[in-house]
Amino acid sequence: MTVRTDSAAPAPAASALDAAAIAAISDGLDEPQWLRELRAAWWQRAEATPWPTGQEEEWRRTSLDGLPRDARLVTQAATVRCALDTDLADAGVVFSDLRDAVRTHPELVERHLGRRETRPVHARSWAQAHAAWTAGTFLYVPRGVVVDRTLVARLQVTEPGAAWFPLTLVVADEGSDVSLLEEVTSPDGAPSWYGGVVDLVAAPSSRVRYAGLQRLGDGAWNIGAKRVEVGQDAEVTTLDAQVGSSVTKVGLDVRMSGKGGTSRLLGLLAAGGTQHIDLDSVQDLIASHTTSDLLYLSALYDEARAAFYGVTRVEREAKGTSSYQECRNLLLSPKAGAEPIPVLEIETNDILRCGHGATAGAIDPTQRFYAQSRGLSEDEAERMIVRGFFEQVVSQVRSETIRERVLTALAPRIGAEEEEAA
Amino acid sequence: MAIPNAALKQIPDSYKYGWHDPEMVPLNIMKKGLSAEVVEDISKFKGEPEWMTKLRLKAYRHFESRPTPTWGADLTPIDFQDIYYYAAPTNKAVQSWDDVPDYIRRTYDKLGIPEAEKKYLAGVGGQYDSEVVYHNIRSELEEQGVLFLGTDQALKEHPELFREYYGTVIPANDNKLAALNTAVWSGGSFIYVPKGVHVDLPLQAYFRINTESVGQFERTLIIADEGSSVHYVEGCTAPTYTSASLHSAVVEIIVKKGARVRYTTIQNWSHNVYNLVTKRAVAHEDAVMEWVDGNLGSRVTMKYPSIYLLGERAHGEVLSIAFAGDGQHQDAGGKIIHAAPNTTSLITSKSISKGTGRTSYRGLVKVYPGCEHSKSTVRCDALILSDEARSDTYPYMEIDEEDVTIGHEATVSKVGSEQLFYLMSRGLSEAEASAMIVNGFIEPIVKELPMEYAVEMNRLIQLQMEGAVG
Numbered sequence: 068m069t070v071r072t073d074s075a076a077p078a079p080a081a082s083a084l085d086a087a088a089i090a091a092i093s094d095g096l097d098e099p100q101w102l103r104e105l106r107a108a109w110w111q112r113a114e115a116t117p118w119p120t121g122q123e124e125e126w127r128r129t130s131l132d133g134l135p136r137d138a139r140l141v142t143q144a145a146t147v148r149c150a151l152d153t154d155l156a157d158a159g160v161v162f163s164d165l166r167d168a169v170r171t172h173p174e175l176v177e178r179h180l181g182r183r184e185t186r187p188v189h190a191r192s193w194a195q196a197h198a199a200w201t202a203g204t205f206l207y208v209p210r211g212v213v214v215d216r217t218l219v220a221r222l223q224v225t226e227p228g229a230a231w232f233p234l235t236l237v238v239a240d241e242g243s244d245v246s247l248l249e250e251v252t253s254p255d256g257a258p259s260w261y262g263g264v265v266d267l268v269a270a271p272s273s274r275v276r277y278a279g280l281q282r283l284g285d286g287a288w289n290i291g292a293k294r295v296e297v298g299q300d301a302e303v304t305t306l307d308a309q310v311g312s313s314v315t316k317v318g319l320d321v322r323m324s325g326k327g328g329t330s331r332l333l334g335l336l337a338a339g340g341t342q343h344i345d346l347d348s349v350q351d352l353i354a355s356h357t358t359s360d361l362l363y364l365s366a367l368y369d370e371a372r373a374a375f376y377g378v379t380r381v382e383r384e385a386k387g388t389s390s391y392q393e394c395r396n397l398l399l400s401p402k403a404g405a406e407p408i409p410v411l412e413i414e415t416n417d418i419l420r421c422g423h424g425a426t427a428g429a430i431d432p433t434q435r436f437y438a439q440s441r442g443l444s445e446d447e448a449e450r451m452i453v454r455g456f457f458e459q460v461v462s463q464v465r466s467e468t469i470r471e472r473v474l475t476a477l478a479p480r481i482g483a484e485e486e487e488a489a
Numbered sequence: 490m491a492i493p494n495a496a497l498k499q500i501p502d503s504y505k506y507g508w509h510d511p512e513m514v515p516l517n518i519m520k521k522g523l524s525a526e527v528v529e530d531i532s533k534f535k536g537e538p539e540w541m542t543k544l545r546l547k548a549y550r551h552f553e554s555r556p557t558p559t560w561g562a563d564l565t566p567i568d569f570q571d572i573y574y575y576a577a578p579t580n581k582a583v584q585s586w587d588d589v590p591d592y593i594r595r596t597y598d599k600l601g602i603p604e605a606e607k608k609y610l611a612g613v614g615g616q617y618d619s620e621v622v623y624h625n626i627r628s629e630l631e632e633q634g635v636l637f638l639g640t641d642q643a644l645k646e647h648p649e650l651f652r653e654y655y656g657t658v659i660p661a662n663d664n665k666l667a668a669l670n671t672a673v674w675s676g677g678s679f680i681y682v683p684k685g686v687h688v689d690l691p692l693q694a695y696f697r698i699n700t701e702s703v704g705q706f707e708r709t710l711i712i713a714d715e716g717s718s719v720h721y722v723e724g725c726t727a728p729t730y731t732s733a734s735l736h737s738a739v740v741e742i743i744v745k746k747g748a749r750v751r752y753t754t755i756q757n758w759s760h761n762v763y764n765l766v767t768k769r770a771v772a773h774e775d776a777v778m779e780w781v782d783g784n785l786g787s788r789v790t791m792k793y794p795s796i797y798l799l800g801e802r803a804h805g806e807v808l809s810i811a812f813a814g815d816g817q818h819q820d821a822g823g824k825i826i827h828a829a830p831n832t833t834s835l836i837t838s839k840s841i842s843k844g845t846g847r848t849s850y851r852g853l854v855k856v857y858p859g860c861e862h863s864k865s866t867v868r869c870d871a872l873i874l875s876d877e878a879r880s881d882t883y884p885y886m887e888i889d890e891e892d893v894t895i896g897h898e899a900t901v902s903k904v905g906s907e908q909l910f911y912l913m914s915r916g917l918s919e920a921e922a923s924a925m926i927v928n929g930f931i932e933p934i935v936k937e938l939p940m941e942y943a944v945e946m947n948r949l950i951q952l953q954m955e956g957a958v959g
Contacts, residue, residue, distance in 0.1 A: 381901075383876070396888070398888070398890075398892075398893075400891055401858070401890065401891045401892070402858070403891060404887075404888060404889045405886070405888045406887050406888065407897075408883070408886060409882070409884065410881070410883050410884075411871075411880070411901055412879070412881045413873060413879060413880045413881070414879045415876060416873035416903040417876070418873075418901060418902065418903060421900065421901040421902070422898070422899055422901065423898070423899050424896070424898045425884070425896070425897040426894075427886065427888040427893070428888075429892045
């Protein structure tokens with residue numbers, strides 16, 4: 068990424084964003100006219116879309132009252148590191164900071180950027196990021212190209228108390244195959260606002276594995292949205308690993324719009340302190356013979372609280388679909404709390420399989436007793452059981468790079484195999 | 490209420506309770522619509538004590554101030570000013586069928602109530618529009634101190650007992666529809682079972698709306714004193730009119746230490762009734778409360794029987810069956826609030842949607858901090874019988890205690906073509922085969938019903954299935 072120097076105008080507070088500030092972002096990045104217009108159009112939409120009031124079903128469990136709206140927009144410092152081997156670049160794979168992709172592959176970016184919308188309850192975050200992004204990841208895999216190693220993008224902001232709205236755009240063209248890990252970090256301390264959105268499109272017959280590892284600082288408000296579109300016969304696996312932040316509210320919007328598509332939606336959540344993690348999802352089975360399975364696991368320590376509101380919707384025209392939604396919560400402290408809410412909305416009778424399950428509870432005392440009778444301390448026993456619980460998700464992650472990074476990020480809470488063995 | 494509605498024209502002729510008795514002209518009927526004046530008139534007409542009049546008015550103000558709920562079924566067609574809030578067919582409840590006026594007795598004869606009373610029941614109450622017309626209880630129970638009478642009568646005859654419990658489970662400023670009931674309630678059953686008394690046969694009440702555009706707002710209050718037990722059964726029907734009727738009941742149940750109450754409802758209102766009911770029980774130490782809730786009729790039902798487990802080791806169960814045919818929306822479920830340690834609960838829901846029908850399970854399991862060793866299981870199964878039918882599941886869970894075991898499972902399925910094929914190869918018609926599969930699906934709940942209701946339920950399902958296989 069090239070470092071640009073820029074006029075000395077101070078960055079605006081997130082709450083002070085207006086059309087001029089959006090234009091100033093374009094100026095600072097020396098953007099082409101089409102992108103200026105695109106940002107302006109999305110800003111108009113953002114202004115026309117109020118923030119959720121708390122009355123919406125998806126927003127009843129998280130209030131935006133404490134959102135640090137005065138945090139200053141990061142215009143320069145956020146970095147995105149993407150490494151791409153030359154053989155992949157030669158095959159036409161584009162993987163870079165979105166700002167760079169705009170310059171190196173303008174037509175490709177223009178064709179795909181900002182073309183889609185998400186659900187109305189997350190439309191504001193979506194529009195805001197599309198207008199005010201200053202960092203982001205761009206991945207394009209051409210038709211038929213198989214990327215045989217895991218790509219890793221690291222998004223980082225170094226100043227505390229910042230506001231940033233990174234945009235991730237992943238397009239896997241027909242028959243391609245790719246794994247991407249995106250890791251986002253920010254420093255602890257002053258309240259900050261992370262409003263990242265992810266727009267992932269899996270074209271027919273492609274295979275995409277996308278992992279988002281959230282390691283934001285302890286003052287961060289993570290308010291974002293992810294949209295996944297699964298084309299005909301495509302297969303998408305997402306892993307949502309939530310580790311950091313003070314408050315997280317992210318909406319996942321999965322559209323099974325191509326016949327025969329498959330999605331596997333995995334989540335791991337380890338929260339402690341007073342962390343509040345609230346996720347909502349829609350698995351929208353639009354096309355026939357689609358399959359969508361969701362499995363989210365949380366381990367909740369201290370006074371942490373997790374809410375999960377997940378909707379499986381089977382549309383009238385979608386015949387022969389299979390879906391399952393599962394949310395399991397392990398409560399590891401008397402003050403931890405969970406609200407798993409799995410919702411079904413089924414509009415056809417022609418279904419192969421449809422159901423959901425949700426649980427919340429403490430570690431089974433017999434498991435704990437067994438582990439301790441083998442000589443483990445209480446803490447070690449607990450960590451081992453939690454790791455075993457997470458294994459249901461971890462074992463479904465094929466990429467060793469992703470498994471390793473996610474387990475490392477979780478280790479401060481759940482320990483690691485080697486440690487206990489030592 | 491807003492009258493013409495395409496959905497109503499589709500009501501099948503198979504609704505066997507759809508007649509109305511043209512001779513039955515209400516003896517007393519208040520003018521249409523609702524106002525503080527109407528609320529006061531009802532209270533005055535009934536000769537109530539002042540505290541009840543005041544409570545009614547307080548509830549009316551709450552009703553006025555609250556918006557109509559929008560989170561569930563579509564209630565916009567209800568015009569609260571186009572309903573008769575009070576219609577009395579007779580002046581007093583009697584204790585022998587011979588004393589019931591002829592035109593009312595004809596209705597109950599058609600429904601088969603007197604016969605059932607002789608055979609299976611410990612006591613029967615019947616309510617026609619707003620007033621209780623019949624109430625009887627076996628004499629041996631009466632001798633043991635069991636009270637089973639119309640709620641209005643209980644207010645007159647047992648004022649202190651009544652006041653001690655009335656409105657303690659569902660206060661006047663509860664939800665909008667419960668407030669409406671508190672403002673205009675009339676009729677319903679009052680049951681008191683003294684300490685240690687077991688009522689072995691079910692007590693039954695039968696609710697019937699007979700007059701067009703009449704709302705029925707019965708109020709039921711059941712108190713099971715320590716170590717007692719009782720099973721109460723209610724059935725509901727109404728004639729098929731082109732304009733809709735409103736049924737908005739409130740049921741309060743107090744299950745004291747070690748007592749046991751089962752409350753069974755077979756709701757079979759005609760398909761023009763809006764059935765918006767608040768049912769809530771509190772269960773004290775070692776008490777057991779069970780709701781068995783069958784919803785077959787009505788155009789729209791919104792009903793979530795709830796249980797507050799207030800004492801240690803209290804147990805609550807909700808068994809719910811919903812069947813939604815063309816134009817119907819059954820939005821039903823259950824709520825369990827764990828507010829004491831070692832409490833346990835079970836919600837089982839079976840729903841079936843057919844034609845353009847829609848069933849929604851909506852439920853809540855809440856565990857307060859400090860309620861350790863609580864266990865709850867929620868199981869919802871839905872069967873969708875046609876292309877245009879719809880099924881939803883909205884199970885809410887709020888868990889604020891670590892040391893608990895809380896689980897929810899749900900499935901949605903259709904009638905399998907292999908199952909149908911197998912049964913039809915044995916000589917059953919498609920309708921018979923489907924009905925058999927549906928009966929098998931709801932069997933875990935039907936077997937909990939009193940015999941005559943189980944038979945009736947199976948027959949109703951059969952009727953619903955005829956000539957309508959998707």
